[in-house]
Amino acid sequence: MSTLSPVDYHIGMNESESSLPVVVIGAGLAGLSCARTLVSHDVDVLVVEASNRVGGRLGSRRVNGVSCELGFQVSMSNYTSLESLVPRQELPRHAFVSGAVVVEQSGRCPIIDPRRAPLSAFAPWWRGLVGIRDVIGVARCRSFARKPRQRHLGQSTEELMAELGFSERFKESFLRPFFGGVLLDEGLSAPAVRFLSAFDRFAHGAAELPDGGMQSLADAMARPLAARVRLNQTVESIQSNQVTLRDGTQLAARAVVLALPRPEALRLLGRREEPTQEAWHGTMSVHLLADSILPVGRLIYLNGRGCGRLNLVCCPSLVAPGIAPEGTTSIHASLRPGLFPELSKHDPERFIREIREEAGSILGVSCDGWAHVTTTVVPHALPRRTFDPQLEELPEGVVVAGDWFSTPSIESAVQSGINAGIELAIDSR
Template sequence: MGQTDRGAADVVIVGAGAAGLACAADLVAAGVSVRLLEAEETVGGRMRTDRIEGFTLDRGFQVFNTSYPQVKRRVDLRSLRLRPFTPGVLAHTPRGPRRFTDPTRGPRTNDGLLPVRGVSARDLLALGVLSTRDVLMPASWLRSRPDATTLTALAAAGLSTEIVESVLRPFLSGIFLEDELETSARFFHLVWRSMLRGTLCLPAGGIGAVPAQLASALPAGVLLTGTPVATLTPDGVALADGAELSARAVVVATGHSAAGALLPGLVVPRGRTVTTLYHAAERSPLPEPTLVVDARRRFLNTCVLTEVHPLYSGDGRALVSTSVLGDPGPAEEAAVAAALGEAYDTDTSTWQPLHRVTVHDALPAMPPPLALSRTTRFAPGRYVCGDHRATGSLQGALASGARAAREVLADLRPGV
């Protein structure tokens, strides 16, 4: 990594997030000369990790899903030293805590975790039918179904308002980063399928270890970090320092707002904003690696990250992550602290605030009808990829990067 030859290349890729890294890897494998330009000093885009006061803090709460096809194709899972979350959630409701877990993975849960405690037989049956279909049917069938909102799909599946409001809406809001469940039902079914078929984990080095691994596989000279692009030119790109790089094709693999700035006329989706608060506690408020959600939706989710991976703490204290929609002010943060005290049944006034990170455009909005994959071709010699061109997930970003590589190759080598 770092500053190497800035000479001409067949393809210049702007942005070394997941999509740009996948695109670069596939083009290099096809024998194409590539320059992958990253404005920051490290790769990853939104998948970054900081070290603060000995703690491992991702830039926003993130989980790693082992079932994604692109992940299986590209990532060495063993080297990430993954540790799993409990396959389920603990919902804090006005009627008390409710545990909602996958009973097929009982041996991996704590003794105190009971599958879907407090859920009616009717809801159990409806959820079982929905889950069985999503797991067993081909993904292509799920993609081809008529689309609607997730809220509509849950009602159509026969799930009661009570289970939707107390468990499913709070849980899914943390995945979609919106609490109206207006996200595409197609995307919901694919996400639900992936969670049932895979494992949600954390890497020992934080989520940033994933793009770092992808970057380490690139040949020397491909990746240039600390190299912001100012604008696209007829012959390639102009850098912020005034230098120019020529290329036969340019792939914009940034987030959707930055892509819209580099490609005037590009239609981009609305963005979802999320803020994550990190606290250190002398002792763990919940001795299990379980995601906690709030039925009153005062926060999206909270988790004791050191129960998932002890290496996230450098001094033995517990690390608590809490995410909320938007960019809350002091009054809203105080309300979140009070809600955490209720959810964990503990005094949070002694917790040390470690870090606060707000991620704008953390996910693209995905209302129905959602095209799960779109061409990356924007104009002759110009391409755009990222999760905003597919689905708001690591799978979507990697798949879009792979599609960009295929379309670039098809245009550079017609007839091959």
């Protein structure tokens, strides 16, 4: 949870418009990066956030000394926009081993980037998980990721994978669990361009965790804003130069930035809200704690068995410090996308016991003594669709930011906020 607290902010009614702040609604990554950009251009800013922490969809909860991510989340070493606002010298990041361990009925097989661990590349060949058609498919995918073709704009991920000619085993044991987990879409119905963007990120970068868990990224981004952030403040309505909070407080504004999920932005614009369950992919994770250091390394373990409840298992505390108490190991068990609504009907104790056993089986270690820390359910984890950034008839002085304009990711959210901040800074001159 963020250590930032709500602060009082008063605006004199006789102030000139040029001395008023830009009011940013939403302290997710888009809102925070917008505010940071405005401040860097000497534009006053106020950020109001309805929840009790910064970060939006990115974040974690600390439970009994364990950082529990809100769904499986990683940063990437090639997130350059994020790096510009939260440099790793300020907040160190630590990489997973590039690749994953595929767990099939027949055993475990590491698929490691051969450019980073050449000898590890032979294992998938020896075990028949990767064949020549898969190598060719990956090479073509790299080419498409650099420059998507026009036909990919209307394709699904499943259709693109068929075009690339991957073998059924490689697709079902590695591609579906890995990218189904990244996209939160086990059916691979997500737009092909979204898959290509994710593929390109993983092909040229490493998945990372910061010291203390993912909430640390949001806290570090918000820290320079300090008293400019007000938490626990829900916005009731907006006008071009005024924001009204639910408690009746009115904030005069030079401009207003809606750094919110699309349904919430539409509500404040007085437009019809979409059915949220149809608009979002959800995710569910079970967080466990072992009382010893598990010998499983900085790897992501994929469930390639084609059955079971889990999509992947990893141990975040083996990757970055400050995630779990010393001498213990945190285990993040992420469920297969789309399962969590049905699982809420199961007996809780039995459910946790079965998840613990499955996670131990995937990691290949005993789960004896593992404690259940918490279970996180995130119904609105990723928007299903990408939307046109040009919302018609925006009121004068209102700007919209968010990663739902492009491929949803940490980097997209940050870049969207930076773009909005630059636009407003130019207009303020």
